[in-house]
Each structure stands twice: as structure tokens, then as C-alpha cells.
Amino acid sequence: MLIGEVARRSGVSARMLRHYDDLGLVRPTGRTVGGYRSYSADDVRRIFHVESLRSLGLSLKQIGRALKDPAFTPSALVGDLIQWGEDRLARERELLERLRVIDASAPADWQDVLRVVELMRELDSSSAARRQQAVLTRPESAPVPAELLAGAVLTESDPHVAGALRWALARTGDDGVTALAAAARSGDVEVRRRAVLAIAGMAEVPDAVPVLTDRLEDPDAQVRGQAALALGAQGVAAAVPVLVRMVVDGTKDVDAAEALGILSRDPATATRITTLLADRLADPTADPATRIRLVQALVELEGTTPLEILRRLARDEDRTVALVASALAGIVAERAGEVPDDP
Template sequence: MRIGEVSHRSGVSVRMLRHYDALGLVSPQARTATGYRDYAERDLRRILHVEALRSLGMGLADVAEVLEDADPHDPSAVLDELIERTRSRIAAEQELLGRLEHTRSRAPERWEDVLRTVALLRAVRSDDPRERQQAALSPDSTLPASALVEAALAEDETNTAGAVRWALARAAAYDDAPLALLEEALGSASVQERRRAVGLLADLPALADRPGRDAMTLLVRALVDTDAEVRSRSALALASRIGGTVDEARVGSDRAEAAVVLRDELVRMIVDGDHDVEAAEGLAGLVAAGAATISAVVDVLSQRMRDGDTSAAGRQRAVQALGELRGPRVREALSALTGDADPVVARIAAYVAGRLPPDGSELAPRCR
């Protein structure tokens, strides 16, 4: 076959075929009477092999090594190396794209503005925590909120993390980008990133009252996370903002379901000793806001106390949590527990019951 026919059949340009020949990658052994390259079918197959390997991101030197080695490399090892190279290249391109987007988001009017933003972006990603902190606290900082969210999600140093959060609190008041990034972080495979994301949602008031998608909506979603710390931080944050926790405008048609999930998570925290005092107060707040009924809360706490898997300490914490509530149903449950087989639970129940106000004034839960 003449080179033009091979080019047509393989889809490789004549110029590239000549380049392959010059490199010794695909060199036809035969020549026509007039001296032109004469390709055989095996040459065409080799060309197709070269193109297939190049499509995987291999350079021509690597392709030649794979094709010529009498004892070929393990394909899996070669592919693993190519995968790692590709990931590194994609990461570098994504970092560049992020830098461009962050810089553009500041709507620079002069190149001096661009250079200042780029310098701050470099500083906030520096290996030196002091440089990161100085960039976040810069009085004329032009760092966009999206860059600060990324920095906060990655920050390990306590003081620097505080500085970044402070800067983010200022920027988030005027920028909707943080919520989208934090929503993405809540779906991360990294538990640490999800914990930091829910911490930011809980600690930044500027994100709490946005129309449409807001921090409250994302915190409700975090209640079903597989990590207990993510769930507990979300539950405490929602309980502290109980006035809007189960607002239909925020959590949609799942209003009642969200309140039940929050209630059950707070009970889990009480029994497990996971910020149990704050959880008990949050549970009382749910009742005060009408997001949960006294009867439902007492029933769930009582059920956990009857659960054979609940520890003695967990049962004691549960009966103490009843002391945060008020109402005939609470008095009834405590009265029954004064005869509990665990003398500590019985004593706690008697003590808490003795502190309940008279029947006529126990209609509302006690909230500190």
C-alpha cells in the first residue's frame, strides 16, 4: 500500500506517518520500484496500535517502548501511571481555572487589580500558615468568597482557620457562591471536608437567611450524613435557630420529616453522650417552637431507655433530659421511672420530678 492509501485507511496524516517512519516507530520494510514506501497489512495494524496507545495519553517514546519490548510491561502498571499523570494534569488545569474564575469574579477594572487578586490567591494557598493568615486579614483584601470557602475547607491550622472564617463572614454577606461550594463539600467523600463544611454553615450567620437555598436547607440535609459528628453539629446548629428550622419555605414538603429526623438525632446525642446537655436543651426548644410534641419526645426517650443496647449512663442521661421538659406526660414518665431497676435512674427521676412546677404551671417546656 502506498502512503496515501494507508493515511486514508488509518486516519493518520501523511505527515505523521512520515514522522513515525523517521522515529522508527512504523517503518515499512518494502519499497516500490520507484522508491516509495510500500506498507503491508502488518504495518497498518501497528499504526492502529500506535494510535490506540496515543489515545490513552501515552507519548511516542512510551508507545515505542511498549511495542518494541520483547518482555512487555504489565499493562495494568502502565495504565496506572497514565491515570496518575492524567489526574495530576487535570488537577493543575482545575487549579488554573479556579484562579481565573476567582480573579474574574472581582470584576477588575485595571491590571493592577488583577495582579493584587492573584497575589492574594497565592498567599492564601501558601505553605506558610502566617502568609495564609495575613492574606485573609488584609484590610484591602480582594479575595472572593469562593476562594475563602476553599481555603477554609482545607485549613488545618487553628489561628489561620479563624482568620479565614472572619474574612469569609465579611465576604459571604454579599456573595452567593459560598453556599454552592459548601453544598458540594457536604457531598465530599472526605469526612474532614464534610465536618468543616457543616461547621461553616453553622458558624456563619451571613449564610443563614438567604432566600431560596440557604444554610438551613443544607443543614437539614446534613442530618442524614453517615458521620456522627457531621450530624450532631448540624442538629445543634438547627436547634439553635429553631424559629426557622422547619419553615416550609426552607425545607419544602419534608417539613414534618425533617423535624422528626432532627428530634431523633438530638435524642441519639443525649443517649450517646455527644454534647448531651446542648442536645437536651435543643430538644426542649423543638417542643417550645411546636416542631415536636411533648408526647412524641417522651415516647422516643422512653423507648431508648427500654432499648437493651442503651448503656446505664445513656439511660441516666435520658432521664435527665426529661427534666428539660414540662407537662403531665413528663410527670407521668418520671413517676414510672422512680421505680426503675437501676437505682441511679430511680434517684434521678425522683429528683427531677420533685423540681417540676405545680400542675397548673407546667404547660410549657423550660428553656434556658
């Protein structure tokens, strides 16, 4: 077959067939009297072999080596192609995310685009100081896209930079919560911790409450605690059981007790809290250290019931618990303008 017919049947242009000939990939076995290339059936099959390998992403040089060297095994080359493909996909995903961030920033002109790109570059810096400065020195007139901050806060390992990122993210309000909502449900516990900690700094934003409330059932105690402390400070009663559990476990028990104190400003919630604390105090399996933490938590609560419980505990069989309860009963009574009973 002449080159024109081969091109028509194979779908490979005559120009590419000549290029294959020049490279030695597919050389026609014959020539016509007039000197035109003449391809045999084996030549055409080789053309299809070349095209098949090209479809896998091999370069013409790699194809030439594969077809020329019988000892050349495909496994190593295919492995390299897989790695190359994964690297390319990663780069394309990163590019796609960057484009989405730029699009979300609603740039008015190319100058806005360049500012966002420059910020991306600074946040990718290996210098923690530079990353922190990129956030803290951002002018009010050039707000940082929430999506960019969210991505950075989820991967930042330096605590000082992470704090600056959370501060900047909190300034974005609802946009920041939206950007982190999916990460708060991530299968990676470290990602959830960072996301919930950042959202906790925006707990006053209405959209943050349902996200944090959902995390009260998280299997990770740290995530639950972060969510509960933030919700407690906002007066969300759903946090009560987790906060009581934190007091019992001694996990940020002082912070948890303060959050319970805020929640106790609502009479109905105060009754619920004191009941839970009293039940824990009456638990025969509770050790003295746990009971003392529960006693200390009672001091933070509003209402008269906590004082009644403290006065009763001042006569507890455990001498240490009794002494702590007696001392704290005096403080609560004095705060309420009463004279405490003697133990």
C-alpha cells in the first residue's frame, strides 16, 4: 500500500508516517518504481503497535526502545507511566483548586488575580514567618478568599501560623464556616480537629452552630470537646452532656465548668446540669479526684441548688471531698450574700 492509502486506513497522517520513517519506528519495506513508500501488512501492524503505545502516554523514544529491544520488559515502563499519570493528576487537581479559589474571590480585574496568586505563593513558602506575615499584613481592602484560608489552616503544622490563619478565617464569617464544613466531617481525625477548632473560633456565626452540634457525636474526644466548649459559650444546651463528661474525665475540666456556668443562666438548663453533676457525685465508682472536679464545677453554676448540694457534700464520708465542698460552699454563699452553714 502506498502512504496515502495507509494514512486513510490507519488514521495516521501521511506527515506522521514520514516522521515515523525518519525516526526508524516504521520504515516501509518496499519502494515503488517511482520511489514512493510501499507498506506491507506487517508494516501496517507495526503502525498500529506504535499508535497503541502512544495512547498509553509513551514518548516516541520510549516506543522505539520497546519495539527494538526484545529484553525490554513492559512492567517497569508501565509502572513509570502510572506514577507519571498520578503526578500529573495531582498537579491538575492542585491547579483546579487554585482556579476555584481565584474564581471564589470574584476578582474584578487581573490585578486582583495576581494578588491572590501571590498570596498562594506566600502561603506555600517553607518559611513559617513568611506564611504568618502573609496573613497578618493583608490590608483590609484586599480580603483573603475563605477557600484559600481554609485549605491552609487544614494543612498548617506551625501553631503560630495556624492561629493567624484561624484569626483571618474568622473574619470571613459565614464563608469561612462553609469552606470548612466538609472538612469537619473528614475521615482524617487530624483534619477534623483542625476544622472544628477553626469553626469554634467562629461559633457566633449562625452557620457554625449546626456544624459544631453535629460534631458533638464525633468519635474523637478532642473534636467533641472543641465543639462542646464553643457551643457552651454560645449557650447551646446540646453541649451539656459532653461538657459534664469532660469534667468527669478531667479533660479541660476548668473550661468545661465555665461553659456549664454560662449554660446554667437558663433555669431549665441549670436544673439539668445540676442533676447530671449530682448523679455523677453519687456514683459509687467515682474516685475522689473525679468527685472533687464535680464539686468545683458546681461553683460555676447559677441558682440555689448548687449551694444546697455543696452543703450536703460538706458532710461527705470522704474527708477530702468534704473539706473542698465546705470551702466552696462558703464562697458560693458569700457570693450570694448568705452566711454559709458550718459543716
